[in-house]
Amino acid sequence: MTLPILPAEESRTSSSSRPKLHTPSLIQFVLSLVALIFTWGIAFLMALTGLFQRFASSGAPLDALPFLLTSAGAVLIGFLLLLSVVYSWRGMNRDLSRRAVRLDGWLLPLLAILLLPLAMLLGNWLTGQDQLAWLLLPPLHILAIGLPIVLLVYLGIRKIPVGSSQRLWGLFASGSFLAPALIFAVEIMGIITLIIGGAIWLSTQPELLAELRSLADKLQQLDSNPELIQGLISPYLTRPGLVIVAFAFTALFVPLVEELLKPIGVWFLAGASLTPAAGFAAGVLCGAGYALFESLGLANSGDLWAGLVIARMGTASVHIFTTALSGWALAIAWKQNRYLLLGVIYLFNVLLHGIWNAFTLTVVISSLPRVGNVYLRIARFGEIAPYILVGLTLLTCAGLLVMNHRLSPHPTQEDALETSGIILPVSKETDGPDI
Numbered sequence: 001m002t003l004p005i006l007p008a009e010e011s012r013t014s015s016s017s018r019p020k021l022h023t024p025s026l027i028q029f030v031l032s033l034v035a036l037i038f039t040w041g042i043a044f045l046m047a048l049t050g051l052f053q054r055f056a057s058s059g060a061p062l063d064a065l066p067f068l069l070t071s072a073g074a075v076l077i078g079f080l081l082l083l084s085v086v087y088s089w090r091g092m093n094r095d096l097s098r099r100a101v102r103l104d105g106w107l108l109p110l111l112a113i114l115l116l117p118l119a120m121l122l123g124n125w126l127t128g129q130d131q132l133a134w135l136l137l138p139p140l141h142i143l144a145i146g147l148p149i150v151l152l153v154y155l156g157i158r159k160i161p162v163g164s165s166q167r168l169w170g171l172f173a174s175g176s177f178l179a180p181a182l183i184f185a186v187e188i189m190g191i192i193t194l195i196i197g198g199a200i201w202l203s204t205q206p207e208l209l210a211e212l213r214s215l216a217d218k219l220q221q222l223d224s225n226p227e228l229i230q231g232l233i234s235p236y237l238t239r240p241g242l243v244i245v246a247f248a249f250t251a252l253f254v255p256l257v258e259e260l261l262k263p264i265g266v267w268f269l270a271g272a273s274l275t276p277a278a279g280f281a282a283g284v285l286c287g288a289g290y291a292l293f294e295s296l297g298l299a300n301s302g303d304l305w306a307g308l309v310i311a312r313m314g315t316a317s318v319h320i321f322t323t324a325l326s327g328w329a330l331a332i333a334w335k336q337n338r339y340l341l342l343g344v345i346y347l348f349n350v351l352l353h354g355i356w357n358a359f360t361l362t363v364v365i366s367s368l369p370r371v372g373n374v375y376l377r378i379a380r381f382g383e384i385a386p387y388i389l390v391g392l393t394l395l396t397c398a399g400l401l402v403m404n405h406r407l408s409p410h411p412t413q414e415d416a417l418e419t420s421g422i423i424l425p426v427s428k429e430t431d432g433p434d435i
Contacts, residue, residue, distance in 0.1 A: 024268075025091035028170045032084040035177035039081060043074035054134050062127075064134050065302035072138035073296025076146065077176050080289075084173035087166035100161035101168055109154050112147040119143040124306040133302060141305070145295045148313045149288050152320045155400040156284035159408040160277050171282050174265030175289025175323070182264065186257045194249065212236075243365070243378070250361050255353035259346060262290050262319065263326040274331035277407035283327020284320055284400075291316035311360075314393035318356050321396035322349035324403065356392055359385040 050067030123140040126133045162168050202209055218232060236242065265286040266279060274282065295316055299308035329345035332338050359381070366382025 022092050025088045029088035029092060032081055032088055032173045035173060036078055036081040036085055039074050039078040043071045043078060046071035062130055062302040066300045068134055068138050069141045069300035072142055076142050077293060081173050084169040087169055091166045100163055101165055102161045103154055103158050109151055112151050115143060116147045127302055127305050144309045149292050149316050152317055153284055153288045156324055156404055157281040158404055160281045162281040168285060171265040171285040172289040175286035176293045179262050179264045179290050180293050182261045183258055190253055247358060251354040251358040254357060255350040259322055259349040259353055262286060262323045266327040266330050270334060276328050276331045279331025280324050280328040280403060280407055283324035287320035287323030291319040314389055317393050317396040321399050322353055325349060359388050
């Protein structure tokens with residue numbers, strides 16, 4: 001039996017009709033899949049460690065909480081990354097219509113507002129219940145961290161088309177994994193540089209070096225007594241030079257790095273002809289991903305759980321607002337060549353972020369024992385720092401509302417859009433590929 005041979009013209013037609021592989025979707029798929037595997041791997045290891053601490057170790061039951069809370073957070077981020085994997089897989093062969101998504105209605109924010117106080121109250125109660133906290137606090141931890149971020153995203157992108165579902169979850173994935181990975185690498189290099197520079201400087205100070213050696217000998221003889229150790233170390237932690245370096249790193253270097261890399265997902269859309277509104281919405285999603293990652297990773301202390309979760313709400317607001325401004329400015333710079341505006345917005349974001357970090361560090365230093373004149377000066381600011389942090393939180397929330405109002409479509413432009421659901425499909429995108 002012989003196989004039929006297609007004519008050359010028919011063969012060319014068949015070959016040309018096959019959809020080409022969408023390269024940006026392939027890149028999104030690979031990055032999202034790697035992030036998913038890594039995140040769920042961390043979740044598995046943290047869960048095993050936490051269960052070992054709970055059942056096989058002689059430590060207190062609450063010792064397992066940090067590991068189990070971290071595991072729960074990684075599981076949540078992994079499921080959100082999975083959405084990026086699924087949509088990018090479907091987008092590689094272009095089998096998805098590019099229909100924009102936007103948030104509307106009041107059901108979503110109303111549920112978040114009602115559930116958040118319940119999650120906080122129940123979670124705070126559970127931190128005092130050794131036998132229940134390890135099992136019930138992790139899911140409440142996810143709610144308490146995630147619901148404020150959902151509300152902030154709603155404030156920022158309500159009524160603004162954010163692109164297709166693939167783009168939406170791709171932007172979130174870039175903020176929740178790629179941006180933290182790059183930021184962590186740069187900040188670690190900065191810390192290593194500081195350590196090397198400090199070691200070189202210390203080698204030129206023989207008296208201080210001898211003093212530190214004597215301190216190390218004393219610490220070895222204290223049998224891990226926390227109060228005595230803190231009393232010996234505190235004078236060194238509050239030295240003017242060390243305090244200046246800590247503030248410079250936290251309030252200058254960290255904001256410079258983070259405000260550049262947090263909107264990494266928006267940078268991927270450089271050729272997509274973004275409108276300012278779409279750039280702002282993309283920045284909101286990148287900032288939300290980063291805020292969720294950071295908050296789930298840092299607010300995992302059992303004893304201080306409620307306070308840390310409340311503090312992370314303010315930090316999330318700052319992250320989302322500054323990243324949204326970056327996305328807006330990037331879209332304007334690419335569309336109108338207004339790169340001076342982009343530079344001004346970047347410096348504004350660094351300043352705002354730096355002020356937030358500086359006053360947060362002030363609160364931390366003020367909690368140390370009162371040693372030396374440096375503490376007394378910082379303590380004065382420590383008394384007003386919480387009020388300033390609350391003010392910055394309200395300012396950034398108001399900024400999201402104002403920008404959303406300015407960038408939302410005019411009522412006459414909304415006549416063609418459906419308004420019945422929370423997630424609305426609208427016209428096909430015209431602003432480039434999804435990443």
